[in-house]
Amino acid sequence: MNTKSIRFRIIILFSSILIIAISVIFASFYIFTDKIIYQEVDKNLSLHTDNLDQFNNVSGMVSILLDKNGNVLKSSIDLNSSSILFNNLFKIAQKNKASTFINQSMGNTPMRFLVKPTWVDNNLTEVLLVAHPIEAIQKTLNSLLSTLFVIFVIFIAPVILGAFLFTQKIINPISSIIKNMDDITTENLDKRLENPKSGDEIEKLSLTFNNLLDRLHQSFLRERRFIEDIAHELKTPIATLKGGIELTLSKDRSKTEYKRTLKETLIDTDRISKLVSNLLDLAWVGMSRNTHNNKQFNLSELVNDLAQIALKLGLQKNIEVNIDIKPNIKIYGDEGKITRALLNIIDNAIKYTKNSGLVSILLEKTSTEAIINIKDNGMGISKVDLEHIFERFYRGSKTAKTVGSGLGLAIGYGIIKAHNGSIKISSKVGIGTLVEIDLPISF
């Protein structure tokens, strides 16, 4: 048995407590009995001593009178050579002024002696020894002791068994949870623990585990989906790349044809490397405490730069760009990442606004936050799409598959969140979209 297991520890603790408790009860019982019996004997002895003549005939009772030197003056029995015994008792009498009770054997008979010295002006004049045989009492006490011991030993087995059963009852549900949890792997993450419906901590534990499994399962599915999406995103450019190369190699071609193929492959490799750098950005977002590039920077200047880019992008589609930027708003963070997030959003605004539309970029601050509003009067986003807009690889139902990687907003969202900011998108189909980004400002 594992000595560190809770089961073992509970059994040991439980049994020890019970065994100690029983021992204490039994010991007290024995000591108490012993005391009461001797008290009774001592009471009799004192009584007899006070009325020595009257009780002289009590069977087994011995009374001896010693003089101040320890010699026997008077004795109720024949004394042989047991003067050593009296020496011992006489020494006790010399030390104590009051009467003393003591067990002492006379020959083979255990006796209870009362040693009563008589002192006159601090001089010991004589010592009276009165004794009762206590053989019967000692035998009774001894048999009581052995009975108690036997009872005690008999008790131990059921106590340990009880402790074992008790532990079993507590531990069993936990053991079954352990067994069930053991069976759960990444292959069957949808498996759940049975609810014991016991209303106790075990039920709570099961429910907590199940909730944890739910969350794990969800994130596992999300990750798997993400990896499938990545594979899918990579497959099409790779298919184009591979197909183009294989086709070109299938027979001899002119120099210009080879050149054209190489140019085509460059387009695909660009697309693949862009996807990979997007994935790296996502990975950055995933690492929550990545702050080594953080420093204070001027958000106003950054947004202004981006607005200039928006102006240029808008020029091709004749889109008017309204800019309203309050100066000298500073925030703390990774300037490159923030640029990336904002550029994604501004780019989307231009992309989904029709020719001669209007995009406005606004930056202001409250006492604690910098607020960036990017508004367009483009095609808008449907309610269904809006719910999923920040999901990785989510593409709106109306956007053509070839536009973008489907990662831009997910990355933007992650970056803003990593800077303790918030991003909100409200939109109406056919009317336009408003993206509001709040970032905490530094002082």
Add this chain to the structure above:
Amino acid sequence: MRVLIIEDEVRLNNIIKKGFVEDGFAVDQAYDGEEGQYLAENEQYDLVVLDLMLPKIDGITVCKNLRKKKSKTPIIILTAKSTVEDKIIGLDSGADDYITKPFSFVEFRSRVHALIRRSHQDPSPILEVDGLVLNPLSHVVTRDKNQIKLTPKEFAILELLMRNKEEVTTRTKIIEHVWDYNFEGMSNIVDVLIVTLRKKIGNGYKNKLIKTIHGVGYTI
């Protein structure tokens, strides 16, 4: 042979087209499900290459719709979806083959030829009539082991005639299967090509093989 490619990725679509054109196929391209379905329903194709994730109507629906309208044209699905479930769904919707991206172009070509062969119920990949042998994959035509050089269009007409040997192939059918949607030439181009084709394969032989059925078409 005339092929329709339904694939929204423009560049991949062009590459597949280029490969087919070099095989002497007439190729039409569609970039979404709706356009693809319209073309497949209204034109005569020997094969349709179909992507699954398409704008407007997805590939599976296109495939099911075509089969619902009793179209017998072989359909080959070309997609990035590569799980067993996806393949089952694809094939069960009525497709004849399923290829996942990224694919080997050579394998793709062989599968395309195999499907066309099967749809014409030709057991052998090589077509043969009276010592005239045509290999669709290697593009080689021989008569009694002498190689005959043909232009892609001549080759395509000869292949069509040989696949339908002992049957009359009409001029319209030749135009439908050898030229793509954008063909606006006159139908006598067929007659002109037949004349040169007959000359090339019949040079020095008594049996010219290609016979004219007046007012209807040609047979071999």
